[in-house]
Each structure stands twice: as C-alpha cells, then as structure tokens.
Amino acid sequence: MTSTNSTRFAIIGGGIAGASLAYRLAEALGSGKDIKVFEREDRPGYHSTGRSAAVYTETYGPPIIRALTAGSRHFFDHPPKGFAAHELLHPLGLLLAGTEDARTQAEKIYADCRALTPNVSFLEGTAISDLVPVLKPEWTAVGVLEPDAMSMDVAALHEGYLRGFKEMDGKIIIDAEIMGIERSSHGWKLDTKAGQWTAEIVINAAGAWADEVATLAQLSPLGLIPKRRTAIVFQAPDDLPETGWPMVNDVQETFYFKPDAGRILASPEEETPMPPCDVQPDELDIAITVDRLQTATTFDIKRIDNSWAGLRSFFSDGVPCAGFDAAQDNFFWLAGQGGYGITTSDALARLSVSILLGQEIPGDLNDIGVNAAELDPGRFIPPSA
Template identity: 35%
Template structure:
C-alpha cells in the first residue's frame, strides 16, 4: 500500500504529526520499539510552563495552551514552580526570576509550601502557580487515536533498515516490511540524523543530551502531592512530586550517541547532592533511576518543515526538553507548511523553526 506520509518515530513528535497530517492524507507511523513513547517521551517529567525555552519555543508553548487546557477534557493539573537560590547566587536568581516571570516570596512563604527547605542554605525564593503537570501518556495515545480514526496505521517493532528515494516519493524498509510513501516525515528523536543519512539527506547536527532522573520516597514522610516543582538557580537540579514520591534530576545535558539511555551513577549522585544542599532531609534511598535523551539542534530551537534540498523529506525534530508542551502547535505548523495553509505563527518564528536556517 502507498501512503501520503510515512512518519518515522513514535514519540510525542511523531504521534502529534500523525494526527495533524492525517487531515491531509493517508499516514503510516513506524516505531522501532514495542510501544509508542518508549524513549525520551516515556521518560519525561513533563510540565507545561509557557515561559520556559527560547523565544521560538515560548511561541509554540503559547500556541499550544488551548489544546493543553481543553482538548479531550484537558491534560493539565495544577503544580506550580518554585525557584530557590543559595549564597552567592543573587545575580543569577534575579535573572531567572525575570525570565520565568516568577514573584519573589519570603523564605517563610516558601517553607510553608515545601517544609523541607533549609533556612541556612536557601537565601531567596521565587514562585508562580501557572506551571502545570502534563498527562503525557494520554496525550500520545489521544494523538494516535486521531490518526487511527482517520485511517492511519501505527506499526511498532518496525526498525528502519533502508530508505530509498524513488520517482514517486519514498520506499522504506522496516521490520521486514516495505512501505511506499509520497512524503517522509523524520520524527525519530535522537536518531533523526541517522534516518537522514539513510535517506541521503544532509544532517542537521542533532545533539542528543542525556537527562537523568532518580525517584525518591517522599522525604521525611511528608505528603508531597501539593508541593510545587522545585528548581535550583541555573537549572543545576530540579525536584518534582510524582505519584506521592519525589523525582529529582541533576538536570544533566551530557552529549551522547543515540542509544537506549540509562542514568550515570556519578552524575546522578552529584545532582542529588546539589538538591540536598537546599533541604533539611537527606537522601537515604533511591527507589529507581532512569534517563532519556533530549535532542537539540545547534541553536536550541525545534526543526520543523520540509528540507530545503528535498521538499518531500520533512523534519519534525530537535524537540529538546520541550516536546510535550510544544507538540500541539508544532504539529499544526508542520501540517500547515506541508498543506500550504496559513499559520497562526508569525514569519520570524517560522523562520526560527525552519530547516533552512541550518543549511
């Protein structure tokens, strides 16, 4: 069977692209693992924070807000974001306070919300309650449902082994099957440059960067469910309540090769130590740990749209740590570009996201 679109990659990028491109034609999505969202998308501590990211990402965040709030009953639950700093970090604190549009609060106000904050090491705190948790699994599954309802196919355990450009588009060999398609969408996360190489398309210089996470029992037996997400100045660590436990990350960004990522014990220990500096309850047990790969273009913005040298090769790449919060608007933009439709995003933002900027 011949499809209008072959999408490679079953994370949030590929699933959202499948939903929106199914408005324009027939879609098949190929995922190399046994389920959607296996790699970075399934290992995300996803939040919706409109002010987080470079200007092009913030524009996508804001254009995605209505979907997050209202589609399928909404995907958001209240969380809040608290920034804490220590001695000697005052200048950085002021900068981040402004960037994230937080309000400075007193230590007592901060401690009322997070009782384990250490009065000896936390000198300043900022807060807003606009940041919200995202239901990541339901988002992926709902986008997949839209694609299937439009007649799209989603194929798992379909590792791509060969890609050929033909007179009629693309022929992709994956999982022992051959797929024909007019246009090829590269949504393969950390593997997008490898897919481009198979297709004979110049890479974009993707940079897969590891992000590690540790799951801790609720510190001191506290009920953490209403705590805001905590972030250290400079994003050198963060902690986020999750299902009655606490997720702590060193916010690492080590450049690695594409692989099924796992946490580095030393890096994780360093991040936990930075978290411990700001709290009164030491880490005595790590229940589990994992890592995902956040993939960036050299300039930190997403890469969305047809390749300038091969217009039927479409990039949906470099989501970095912003994939879930930008997905609704990013996928709409992709479909608008492919379908020749006007976009809700202005020209400078579209240019900042275009593959042409990297050529």
C-alpha cells in the same frame, strides 16, 4: 517477490512528535488514510516520550519554546471529547529557587517571562521557605514562582494522539524500523523491517535518531546532539503536605525535584552528550543527584525507589526544526525538541501541518510571536560563498 505498499505521508517515529503530528495532520486532511507512522519499537513511547518528568512550564527554555508551550496549553486544557479519560494537566506550580549568586539570573528570567506569563512572581526569603520548607535558608535567597505550571499525564496525551489518529483511519506500524530511504520517481522508497513502502513525503520525527534518518536518505545531518538526563524517585518525607509543594528547580539548573504521587522525583539536570541509544542511568549521576538535594534541602534520602535516564536532543541553537529539508522539499524535519517535546507538542504539530500543506501559520501561534523561519532546518546550511 515482496510487494510494495504506498502512502502519501510516512512519519518516522511514534513518540510524542510523530504521534501529535499524525493526529493533527489527519484532522487537517479529514482522514488519516494517507498517513502511516513507522515505529521501530513494539511500544511507541519507549524512548524519550516515556521517560520525561511530565512538567508543563511556560518559564523554561528559549523564547520560541515558551511561545510554543503557551500555544499548546489550550489543547491540553480542552482536548476533544473522548481524547483522554482524565484531565491531561494537574496543578503543580513551579518555583525557580536560588542562592544569592543566582539573583541576576533570576531577575532576568522573571523579566523575560512576564510578557507571556503575567502571573509569575518574584519571591525572597520567607515567602520561599513558607512555600517549600525543606529548602535550606541559603536556597531561599531568590525565587520566581509560576503558579500555573502543571503536571502532565504524558501517557494519556500520547495515547490520545495515537488513538485519535487511528480513529481517523490512520495506521501505526510497530516493529517497523526504517533501514533504507531512497529517492524514487514518486518521492521515496522505504526499506523497513515491516516491508517495502513508497511515500510522497517523508517526515523525520525520529527523536535522537533524526540525523541518522537523514543520513539514510543521503541528506546532510543537522548536528543534532542527544544528551542524557537522569531522574530518580524516592520516598517523600512525612511532612509533605497533602497538597504537595510546587516543583523546585534550581535557577542555575543543577537539580530539580517535584512531588510525584506521594514520592519525590528529582534530577541532577545533567546534559551528557552521547550517540542515540537506549540510554540507562549512570550510578555517578544518581549519587550526584542525592548529594545536590541533600546540600540544598533537609531531605534525608535513604533509598532510591526507581531511576531512569532519557535523551533530550538539541540542535546547536537549542531550537527545534519544523520544516522541509533545504535540499529536498519532500523530506520534513520535526526534531530537536530538547527538554520540551511534550509541552510544545500541540503547537509544533499544528505549525508543521501548516508548513506541510502550504497554509498560513495558525493565527493564535502568529499572535504570540511564533515564526516558522526560526524553526526552518535551512538555518543550518552555511551561506554559499
């Protein structure tokens, strides 16, 4: 007969969402002993978390995302002593650049972002080409510069959360796919590849698989759509200055590129819907990336050094869910972070802890306009007739 283990909180998924929540929840409880993280793979960062472009920007995404990003910055700048061996953020800068066609859109982004990020500036012409000389003249018509955008050490952040959680007596169980979730008198019975468990509260931080995990628990999926995004890396041109250029993101989101340790990381910014899987790059997307970059810049890309793809998972309104399921008050969703799961991780984790423990939302998040209702999974339940 197999024995059953028990825990108070079972977090499903050990990516950045599960790891940050485990860390902040253990901190709030004064210990991680009542929290278990179940990760299907033998490496918690194997899926989206290990495949990001590692950029911190406050000018990207809907307003709630920008607020959650800004609300995470303090932690990234000032993590506790010993959290990481090096700084988590490194100067990068971000230039949203566009042709004349993108002027109205660029002006709107500039106006929208100034309240939260006052030092963004609007650039045109030579102010853009001086900054990024590889851009062809038609691509220097309009630009929005965010000088404080940063490169992130995602691996160090993710490891810091996991290590900190373990140091607070939390446990991460790898090779532990959750295969069944059943209601029980005390909460939930979990059938995992690492044995049987019971949990009072299940936290669904399963990334692209979040709807599948809800279905295992006989709950309604919320319409999460995983979307493939490809990245390539190639040799930087010889005239890349030592200080690099800022990252360049097309205002209309058809490509981005950024200096990355002497090379260039680029993406065609595609959003191809697909079922959750171990997604691989498509040759056509790689060719499209090269073509778009060679159209907008003077890059002459002769060889691709590396390429990969990952899933960015979105709900229909582009806003994540952080809150209890409308039908089960002991099933918590932390999913749908799209292309912003790393930058929003600390604020989303702190907000989630406050909801899980029935506390007020953190004051600093409230002050910048984060409203828990906006992230409530219940928003997808149709109103009753």
